Amino acid sequence: MTQTTAPAPVAAPAASPAPRARSGRVRRLTGTDRLVLGVMIGVPTLIQAVLIWIPTLLSIGLSFTRWNGLALSDIHSAGLANYRFAVDEYPPFWPAVWHNVIWLVFLAGIATPLGVVLAVLLDQKIRFTRLYQSIFFTPVMLSLVLVGIVWQLVYARDEGLLNNLLGTAGTPSAVDWFGDPHVNLWAALVATAWRHAGYIMVLYLAGLKGLDPSLREAAAIDGANDRQTLFKVVFPAMRQINVVVVVITLIEALRAFDIAYVINRGTNGLELLSILVIQNLVGEGQVIGVGSALAVLLLVVSLVPIVAYLIRTFRRAD
Structure with missing residues (x-):
């Protein structure tokens, strides 16, 4: 008679420790937290009030x-x-209003559409697109005062780049781009458009990159060509960016100052x-x-x- 041995009992796995219950309480702010939050909120608010709101009021x-700017008793x-x-x-007053209106029409009708065209072209898969984006965005990183100085070198009557290209530099027939009241406004607008178009290009290019690709695919399936897709699908889908661009264009036209002031301090047709x-x-x-x-x-x-x-x-x- 053979003797059978019972199998050794298998040890039960060790029970894992029960997870600790998460506390539902929110940690109360310490004195240091309140101080940091107060500084982070208070300092920008103070700067905003001192530099913007108080001078506005x-x-x-x-x-x-009526005040001559001297003694407070003279107010x-x-x-x-x-x-x-x-x-x-x-x-x-009214010539200035008219010039601001021209500024707005020029930005809205030429500079902004130019920025949109650049964004649409650079959104295509072309070579060196990063380089082109950097070139067109460079003026945006410059201050408007520096932009005015750059274009002074372009428009200078005797040694300017433009008159040299026209072959009239240093001659009586050279165009005084900034001195002639009939052309200085348009010269300033071209300088402004050089910077404004790059800004609009960046805004629309960011919107195009973030657009859902399925919208274009659906338009292509429906038989829409590139132009129809752009105007009937892409632009309507970027409604928020369109509103932002409109507001920016209006504000840029109303607050135009730096370039005109650098040119001739806003006189003689500017x-x-x-x-x-x-x-x-x-x-x-x-x-x-x-x-x-x-x-x-x-x-x-x-x-x-x-x-x-x-x-x-x-x-x-x-």
């Missing part, structure tokens, strides 16, 4: 006064006299609203009340596209 208040109430003078009796504000607030013959009134008018006009954009954005968020 002071300008609104000074627009209803006298003027009511709406500064606004009436600026609109009805100040000779450069009058702009922003330059009239500076001319009345700073320098000889300053009329602070009139300058403040012009600044308030410019602020009100600038707030229209900004408020419209914010209302649209908040409604979409809701």
Whole structure:
């Protein structure tokens, strides 16, 4: 009779420790946390208030006064006299308004479409696209003052690049691009478009890169050509970027200042609203009340596209 041995019992696996229950409590802020948050919020708010909001409120208040900018005791109430003078009796006001309108039409009709075309072309799979993007974006990284200086070298009457290319540099027939009131506005607009087109290109190129590829595939299946796909599918899908570009173009046209001021301090056919504000607030013959009134008018006009954009954005968020 054979004796059978029972198999050795298999040891049960060791039980894994039970996971610790996560605490549902939120850690309370320490004194150091409150200090850091206070600094992070308070410092930018203070800078914003000191550099933007307080001067804005002071300008609104000074627009209803007469003041020579010296003693505070010389401030006298003027009511709406500064606004009436600026609109009805100040000779450069309406030419400046007209120049700002031309600035807006030029940016909206030429510079912005040029930026869109560059974005569409660079969105294609072409060689050296990164290099082209860098070249067209370089002016955006330059300050407008530096852009004005660069174009002074291009437009200079005697030694400028443009007159040298035309073969008229140093001759009586050389075009005074910045001195002639009939052409200096257009010369400044070309310099502005050089920078503005690169900015618009970057905005639209970012939108094109982030667009859902299935939209174009669906349009191709439906038989749409490239032009139909661009105008009927791509641009409508980039509605938010279109709104941002419109607002930016409006603001750029209204706050145009640097290039015109570098060229000839905004005189001799280059009058702009922003330059009239500076001319009345700073320098000889300053009329602070009139300058403040012009600044308030410019602020009100600038707030229209900004408020419209914010209302649209908040409604979409809701």
